[in-house]
Amino acid sequence: MGTYNVHGGHNRIVPGAGHYLDEVTEDRRITAGVIALLQASGHTAYNCTDDVGKTVGANLANIVAKCNTHSADLDISIHQNAAKVDSGDGKTKGVEVFVYSTSSKAYAAAGRVCAKLAALGFTNRGVK
């Protein structure tokens, strides 16, 4: 069984995307779902979301501080982007997963996340 840190990006003070969705609301819903699924599968999952940081830097520092209190196998940050216009070219919508290093163990997990979401119909923008 693994140990995971999961957090929704941004907060109400320093919000993220907001055209066709409210990123803060949606990433917290997804974060709660991911944590519930991990825990239901027997993993340990911590919610490291920050709702009090007053700047982008403070928000990130608070998230990192929470994550660093656990010895986790993976740190997972949930985000959504919002494109104002979907040109239908597959470049503005889809799934992408950023990893710190292509040599990290997160790289293989990121590829699986992209593949699973692509199977649901999202354009696979790949691991970056």
Ligand SMILES: [Zn+2]
């Ligand atoms: Zn974001």
